[in-house]
Amino acid sequence: MPDGSATPVLLVGVDFGLPHFDGELEELGLLAQAAGLAPVARLACKRKVPDAALFVGSGKADEIRTLAQMHGAQEVLFDQALSPAQQRNLERYIGLPVNDRTLLILEIFAQRARSHEGKLQVELARLQYLSTRLVRRWSHLERQRGGIGARGGPGERQIELDRRMIDDAIKRTRERLVKVKRQRGTQRRQRERRETFNISIVGYTNAGKSTLFNALVKARAYAANQLFATLDTTTRQLYLGQDVGSVSLSDTVGFIRDLPHGLVDAFEATLQEAVDADVLLHVVDASNPGYPEQIAQVQRVLHEIGAADITQLLVFNKLDALEPGALPAALQDEYEVDGRPVDRIFVSARSGAGMAALREQLARMALAARGPMSPGAAAELPGPAD
Structure with missing residues (x-):
């Protein structure tokens, strides 16, 4: 039973024959919990195509209405994106608020964003999503509006006023993000002038990226066993020994299946850390049986942001969560991603297993990228960061 503070929700997934369908709705349930909701029942069904209405x-x-009443659900969550018309029609038919995976992810991002840039990016994505939902029932829109000014009564005139207000807010938010991106560009050029070797940690959400980041740089970035624990990019110096010195290491937001396109666009500045990296540490949850599909989903987002051609190192994490002898495949040196061989390594960021080997591999990659060094140059390399 859910605790009294969490809204009970019914989870619904529709199998259209796509390979990544989650029949148990496990990921949707984790997303709902991350948003502070309490799944009380689940329903999966099959269709060839979505019903237009x-x-x-x-x-x-x-069946959804009956199941929701039986379990006391106060909201229905779909694992797929709904059109504004479908969402409005379902709410009228079922008699409960209906939301989809897209809004759920947006809500989590809104709750977790901490930096000024992150908050701006989330606000832009939420405004863009909300601008398509003005045809919905007014009482529900009022519940979701999240600080977009006071509203009057329903009607076309009010809808037009709201549309103008949201469009103005989108324009202002975009202008503020342009300034933030300009500032990040200045910082990036400063790093380039220093010829810093840049490493970005990427991977599916909850793969253990922040735990790995903390283990490498002895930092205290927030890490938790939940989806989207990290939203804001954190960058620290990583010391890799006297021959290499320090490199730049960035922890980035996790990727997920069906990431809303609005978020990919809105988080362009944050994901720029990945685009500008010399090496991507692609962290994989080795304990998740669906890790091949998660790798493929990360690759899709990397393609979208123009980072697919950057050198990757696959870091299979969470060995401590595996049964002895249950390593995924053999301990091979390479693994194919998008038809290209990629080096991989097995670690446990929590227990420390394999971390020394990971540091050695990163040092070799940094040295190889730097090329031949002039005599005495190694003596000028920076030491460990304080």
């Missing part, structure tokens, strides 16, 4: 059809909508 109700997404699932009237028969299945009846």
Whole structure:
């Protein structure tokens, strides 16, 4: 049973025959919990194509309404993106608020963003999403509006006022983000002038990226066993020995299946750390049986942001969560991603297993990228950061 503070929700997933369908709705349940909701029931069904009006059809909508009443659900969450019309029709038919995976991810991002830039990026994505939902029932829109000014009564005139207000807010937020991106560009050029070797940690959400980051640089970046524990990029200096000196290491936001396109666009500045990296540490949860699909999803986002051609090192993490002898495949030196061989290494950021080997591999990659050094140059390399 959910605690009294968490809204009970019914989870719904529709299998359209796509390879990544989560029949148990496990990831949607984790997303709901990360947003402070409490899943009380789950329903998965199959369709060839979405119903234009109700997404699932009237028969299945009846079943959803009955199941929600039976379990006391106060909201229905779909694992797929709903059109504004489908969302409005389902709410009228079922008699409960209906939301989709896209809004759920946006809500989590809104709760977790800490930096000024992160908050601006989330606000832009939320405004863009909300601008398409003005046709919805007004009481529900009022519940979701999240600080977008006071509203009057329903009607076309109010909708037009709100649309103008949201459009103005989108314009202002974009202008502020342009300034932030300009500042980040200045910082990036300063790093380039210093010829810093840049490493960015990427990977599926909850793969252990922040735990690995903390283990490498002895930092205290927030790390938790939940989806999207990290939203804001954190950069620290990583000392790799006297021959290499210090390199720049960045922890970035986690990727996820069906990441809303608005978030990919809005987080362009944050993900720029990955685009500008010399090496991507692609962290994989070795204990998750669906890790091949998660690797593929990360690759799709890297393609979208123009980072697919950057050298990668696959870091299979969470060995401590595996049964003895349960390593995924053999301990091979290479693994194919997008048809290209990629070096990989197995570690446990929590226990420290394999971390020394990871540091040695990073040092070799930094030295190889630097090329031949002039005599005495090694003596000028920076030492460990304080």
